[in-house]
Amino acid sequence: MMTERKTEQIVKFALYAIILAIFVWAYFTGAFQFILDHPGDLLYLTGQHLELIGISSALAICTAVPLGILVTRPKFKKFDWIVLNFANIGQTVPSLAILALVMSYFGLGFQTAVFALWFNSLLPILRNTVAGIDNVNPLIIEAGKGMGMTSKQIFFKVELPNAMYAIMAGIRTSVVINVGTAALAFLIGAGGLGDLIFTGISLFDTGIMLSGAVPVIILAIVIDKILSLIEKALIPRGLRRTPEYS
Amino acid sequence: MIEFENVTKVYESGNKKVTAVNDVSFHVEEGKICVFLGPSGCGKTTLLRMVNRLIPITKGTIKVNGKDVNNTDAIELRRSIGYVIQHNGLFPNMTIEENISVVPKLLGWEETKIKKRYDELMEMMGLDPEQFQKRYPYELSGGQQQRIGIARALAADPPVMLMDEPFGALDPVIREHLQNEFLKIQKEMKKTILFVSHDIDEAIKLGDQVAIFNAGKLMQFDTPDRILSHPKNDFVRDFVGEDRSLKRLSLLKVKDLVELIDGFVEGRNKSDWSGQVISVNDNLRTALSVMLSEPNGEAGVADEENNLLGVLHVSDFSLLNGVHPEDLTIVK
Known part of the structure; x- marks a missing residue:
């Protein structure tokens, strides 16, 4: 157990070291010259990028979690295949294709990008919410019922806390994927860090391209870390059994 | 205290009808342990779960303390009856103290009263209240978890307890230990207990009365001694085993x-x-x-x-x- 954790930490450390080394190398070959010359651009585009992710992910969480909860309720159980299939399509259709499709109806711009990103983010959250709640041990629900909890109390005190781990995992996956996908928003005129990446590609300028790509990577890592901290706060301590948490 | 009158449970799926409990009538007196005994699928658990209305009754009536359970609000009824299941059913997201305090909280007790009750129950179960207060179910052994499960059912001091094979998942040594403790506690508490088991030795040891079921029908309802010495039919004779005279000896000192x-x-x-x-x-x-x-x-x-x-x-x-x-x- 101990050695396993040690190896894990060594691997983690090595990966960070490699990423750092690449950054250093890129810096000395002058790849970041564009960033140094135009810090204002970068800041503006990062802000736009965050706005895209923030709004679309927040909307996705606000729709997918309640929807997932709804289809696990006995009354709506029979509709869960419709909802899951709908979300499945949202995930299976390539993000670029969604952009193209949505664009032909909503036109270019910010709302279109947010809509496409929202649609693309639904499935991981929805599927994990449904799976998390469905997989709560039926014995403890039975115990709650037998003790005289109302169905509302069973949901909030038993089902939801015990499904939290799966729900949070879905949110994390979805948001991190969203950080990368949001780079495509530039293609329909919604800005974001994709602006630099695609400009760099068309101009064949590694410097401009990297100044878009590197911040996207850093954003993904930082957001994932923040979400893991939120996860720690939200998941009941009794459910964390890995030594990492204790 | 608990009366079963012509209780029947029929499950319907499509045009197939399965009678899980078939016209069962008997009466369990106050302060006694009645063990429901029988092979799996004999309807003993179904009958137990009809008492707190986890399963609706098809026909007949069950009365607890003279009141028909069907005329009592299901939620209220369940809060007034202790319920223990085989795999303890402790809530993994709650601490031991929170688990035990569930029903008192549902009933709106005051904080100090709940805390006092928690200490009392833990002492009764032979566990240190301080030590376990902030711990979670997964940190406890199977035997300890089962004790907490029983303590939780006793929390609001219900006059009636339903226990569905509470010691079934434990190893024989721990099981016997818990059975003895359970009898000791029951001697003071004098609860009316319905106890499901498939183990004849457990039934003889714990039961004041034993109800033996087969295929939904009540085969015999009697004291353990009468069941062993005067089995009513071939099924009961086979179920208690050829060594029933030996088993009877365990009832005498x-x-x-x-x-x-x-x-x-x-x-x-x-x-x-x-x-x-x-x-x-x-x-x-x-x-x-x-x-x-x-x-x-x-x-x-x-x-x-x-x-x-x-x-x-x-x-x-x-x-x-x-x-x-x-x-x-x-x-x-």
Whole structure:
């Protein structure tokens, strides 16, 4: 157990070291010259990028979690295949294709990008919410019922806390994927860090391209870390059994 | 206290009808443990779960304390009945204290009263309240978890308890230990308990009354002794096993046999006795086992203070013909 954790930490450390080394190398070959010359651009585009992710992910969480909860309720159980299939399509259709499709109806711009990103983010959250709640041990629900909890109390005190781990995992996956996908928003005129990446590609300028790509990577890592901290706060301590948490 | 009147449960799926419980009637008195015994699928758990309305009753009535359960609000009814299930059903997201406090909280007790009750219950279960307060179910052993499960069911001091194979998932040593503790606690609490089991030995040990079921029908409802000595039909005879006479011996104490022998204390005292010694408080099954391991089929009997009273011989067991525990001191 101990050695396993040690190896894990060594691997983690090595990966960070490699990423750092690449950054250093890129810096000395002058790849970041564009960033140094135009810090204002970068800041503006990062802000736009965050706005895209923030709004679309927040909307996705606000729709997918309640929807997932709804289809696990006995009354709506029979509709869960419709909802899951709908979300499945949202995930299976390539993000670029969604952009193209949505664009032909909503036109270019910010709302279109947010809509496409929202649609693309639904499935991981929805599927994990449904799976998390469905997989709560039926014995403890039975115990709650037998003790005289109302169905509302069973949901909030038993089902939801015990499904939290799966729900949070879905949110994390979805948001991190969203950080990368949001780079495509530039293609329909919604800005974001994709602006630099695609400009760099068309101009064949590694410097401009990297100044878009590197911040996207850093954003993904930082957001994932923040979400893991939120996860720690939200998941009941009794459910964390890995030594990492204790 | 708990009356079953012509209780029937029919499950319908499509055009197939399955009768899980078939016209069952009996009456469990206040303060007694009634064990529902039978093979799996005999309807014993279904019947138990109809008492707190986890399963709706198809026909007939169940009355708890004179009140028809169907005329009581289901939520209120369940809060007034303790419920323990096989795999303890503790909530993994809650601490031990939170688990035990669930029903008192539902009933809106005051914080201080809940805390006091928690301490009380943990003491009763032989667990340190301080030590376990902030711990989570996964940090406890199976036996400890089951104790917490029982404590949780007792939290609001319900007069009636439903227990669905509470000791079924434990290893034999822990199970016996918990059974003994459970009997000790019950001696003080005097709850009316319905206890589901598939283990005849457990039923004999814990039950004041035993209800044996097969295929949804009540085969026999009687005291453990009557079930062992007078099985009503072939099913009961087979279920309790060919060794039912031996099992009956576990209901009697050595004391009971010694009292039947005239002049045991004066006449049978072999002062040079060097074989194994049994206590007057051992049950006769254990005593017989000890005697059979001795070359002459004899064993010394000692009283509570460990003084040798006399020597018992295997042939003395013939005096037990026609003797029932009700007529004597009951081993409980």
